[in-house]
Amino acid sequence: MRSSRRNSSAFTLVEILIVVIVVGILAAIVVPQFSEANTDSQTSALQSNLRTIRAQLELYKLQHKETYPAFDTFTAQMTSYTKETGEAKENKDATNGYILGPYLMSIPNNPFTKTNTVGADDSTPTAWYYNATTGQFKSNDGDATREGY
Numbered sequence: 015m016r017s018s019r020r021n022s023s024a025f026t027l028v029e030i031l032i033v034v035i036v037v038g039i040l041a042a043i044v045v046p047q048f049s050e051a052n053t054d055s056q057t058s059a060l061q062s063n064l065r066t067i068r069a070q071l072e073l074y075k076l077q078h079k080e081t082y083p084a085f086d087t088f089t090a091q092m093t094s095y096t097k098e099t100g101e102a103k104e105n106k107d108a109t110n111g112y113i114l115g116p117y118l119m120s121i122p123n124n125p126f127t128k129t130n131t132v133g134a135d136d137s138t139p140t141a142w143y144y145n146a147t148t149g150q151f152k153s154n155d156g157d158a159t160r161e162g163y
Contacts, residue, residue, distance in 0.1 A: 056125040060153055063122045067142075067151050070117035075149060077114050085134055085146040092117045124153055 070092065075082050078100055083091035090102040095112040097103075103112040121130040124141035133140030133154070143152050 059125040064151065064153060067118065071149050071151060074117050082146050082149040085144060088132055088144055088146070089121055093120055127154060
């Protein structure tokens with residue numbers, strides 16, 4: 015009796031399990047690096063937004079008799095034309111004194127909250143916090159380690 019032996023080119027179950035384990039280990043190493051990169055890019059965007067807004071707040075203060083925009087009309091005063099007194103108007107009107115600004119095209123989204131709402135303090139969950147008395151503008155990103163931005 016002759017025994018026949020087939021040549022098989024298929025993978026064995028053990029080989030497939032080894033490949034799956036190696037891929038799993040590589041994924042466990044690589045995935046956290048991507049999430050860290052995402053957080054780093056959000057932090058960078060946050061810092062850039064804050065630098066821009068704070069610089070424009072100082073420019074506003076310089077052009078408006080050393081006063082910051084009022085909290086109630088913050089968005090209008092930063093994104094529209096204003097008089098030296100702070101009154102805002104959508105369109106430039108040099109005849110009536112609306113020649114200053116706009117300082118921002120729009121209030122940027124906070125990269126961590128994905129919104130652009132502005133609140134007065136921590137009691138209201140908003141993207142940004144603004145103090146009209148001191149001109150302090152800070153983020154609400156839920157991370158105390160980024161508090162200084």
